[in-house]
Amino acid sequence: MSESPVRPVSTEAITLVSPNVPQAAMVGVPFRYDASKQGTAFSDPRRTGLTYVVTFAGPANGLAASGGEIAGVPITPGLQTVAVTARDTTGQVASQQFAIVVFGADLTTPTMPAVAYGYSDARVPLPRHFTEPTPVGGLALAADNTPAVNRTTDAGAALGRVLFYDPRLSVDDRVSCASCHVQQFAFSDSARLSRGVRGARTARHSMGLVNARFYATGRFFWDERAASLEALVLQPIQDPAEMALSLDALVTKLSLTSYYPALFTGAFGSPEITTDRVARALAQFTRSLVSTNAKIDRAFGSNGVPNFAAVFTAEEQLGQELFVGRAGCARCHGTAAHISDAVHNTGLDATITDAGAGNGRFKAPSLRNVAARAVHA
Numbered sequence: 001m002s003e004s005p006v007r008p009v010s011t012e013a014i015t016l017v018s019p020n021v022p023q024a025a026m027v028g029v030p031f032r033y034d035a036s037k038q039g040t041a042f043s044d045p046r047r048t049g050l051t052y053v054v055t056f057a058g059p060a061n062g063l064a065a066s067g068g069e070i071a072g073v074p075i076t077p078g079l080q081t082v083a084v085t086a087r088d089t090t091g092q093v094a095s096q097q098f099a100i101v102v103f104g105a106d107l108t109t110p111t112m113p114a115v116a117y118g119y120s121d122a123r124v125p126l127p128r129h130f131t132e133p134t135p136v137g138g139l140a141l142a143a144d145n146t147p148a149v150n151r152t153t154d155a156g157a158a159l160g161r162v163l164f165y166d167p168r169l170s171v172d173d174r175v176s177c178a179s180c181h182v183q184q185f186a187f188s189d190s191a192r193l194s195r196g197v198r199g200a201r202t203a204r205h206s207m208g209l210v211n212a213r214f215y216a217t218g219r220f221f222w223d224e225r226a227a228s229l230e231a232l233v234l235q236p237i238q239d240p241a242e243m244a245l246s247l248d249a250l251v252t253k254l255s256l257t258s259y260y261p262a263l264f265t266g267a268f269g270s271p272e273i274t275t276d277r278v279a280r281a282l283a284q285f286t287r288s289l290v291s292t293n294a295k296i297d298r299a300f301g302s303n304g305v306p307n308f309a310a311v312f313t314a315e316e317q318l319g320q321e322l323f324v325g326r327a328g329c330a331r332c333h334g335t336a337a338h339i340s341d342a343v344h345n346t347g348l349d350a351t352i353t354d355a356g357a358g359n360g361r362f363k364a365p366s367l368r369n370v371a372a373r374a375v376h377a
């Protein structure tokens, strides 16, 4: 007696043997990808042959699918979630999702200097009048909000600087931190309210970032709602009126670039891109924006003893005396770095229209470079 030639029906499911990983595409550039991986993405225990179907979650954005093949010319920047499904002749199915990131066409790759720039205190020491008491009152260094776990390193701040200027941190690849924190305007904005993605406007004026390192409470934003700089820097990325990008999409996008893995290795010792590392690097770069070469710094020379008459005009010198003396400005804008001590209500609004940190109290950025921060539009 020979056995029946009919194979028993297997109950084994189709398995995913070779998952699709995120794919990069570019607006206007023909894109083609085989999500079936020549029919090897999934394995079928019955070997009856698999058919593949690809579907897009949301708009296809210029792409079309035929079987497991995706092809087309992407139209707008963004992240598309794609599902690929494998089906065998008995009707068993299995599926997997992956992302296609469509990058904007006009993005550039940063050119890094052969020798890293100096950002750390070791390479760029703070002047003596920031680190030792002076007659202008208070010590900038005493208000340093750098956490022990995130000291600024040259490689960390260099990565932070690339992130700061990279519009890939926004959903449409158009807005970077530097769109609203413009170096020319002391890292604030010449517009009263800043423009975020898709024409959105911020609710408040952009804050100047110079000397943000020195603020003793360590809290950030006009109303101090961020508990630390590390906590703040991920908020504009996700804010729908600013960059409107989810943190998952952020990590996927950065991982698909040619240059971030090496920059993360330089800064943190391995190429892994995490939101925590993004936050630490952005905070390091922000803290490296310290103003130490203004006229008032030149008055201190290298020995920390000021000679205002040597650098200031008579009017400037009178202003300096009023500022630290009778006018009382230095009570709130203290130290040689002209930083704030806490939130205050300056009494400018007869009726409070924005409660800020409560009762119309606000934080002020350092007054350094205030002349460059004028609102022009």
Ligand code: HEC
Pocket (backbone or CB within 6 Å): 164, 169, 175, 176, 177, 178, 179, 180, 181, 194, 195, 196, 197, 202, 203, 204, 205, 206, 207, 208, 209, 212, 219, 220, 221, 222, 223, 229, 232, 233, 234, 236, 237, 241, 242, 243, 282, 286, 363, 365
């Ligand atoms: C669309 C404009 C916009 C973008 C983009 C933007 N910011 Fe801001 N930023 C603002 C505005 C407006 C505020 C003040 C908001 C408030 O206090 O309510 C602010 C405040 C800040 C502060 C607080 C400073 C302080 O002394 O408390 C920091 C730090 C900062 N931004 C860093 C960044 C970083 C880093 C990025 C990029 C990841 C970024 N910003 C992207 C507009 C923007």
Ligand code: HEC
Pocket (backbone or CB within 6 Å): 208, 323, 327, 328, 329, 330, 331, 332, 333, 343, 344, 345, 346, 348, 361, 362, 363, 364, 365, 366, 367, 370, 373
């Ligand atoms: C009681 C604390 C306090 C005193 C005293 C004070 N300020 Fe201010 N100042 C603030 C606060 C808080 C802000 C933040 C903006 C706001 O709330 O209007 C500010 C904002 C400013 C700004 C604008 C900064 C920016 O980024 O746009 C300047 C300039 C300024 N102060 C200069 C002075 C001068 C000059 C004096 C002395 C005549 C003075 N302040 C006295 C608390 C004070």
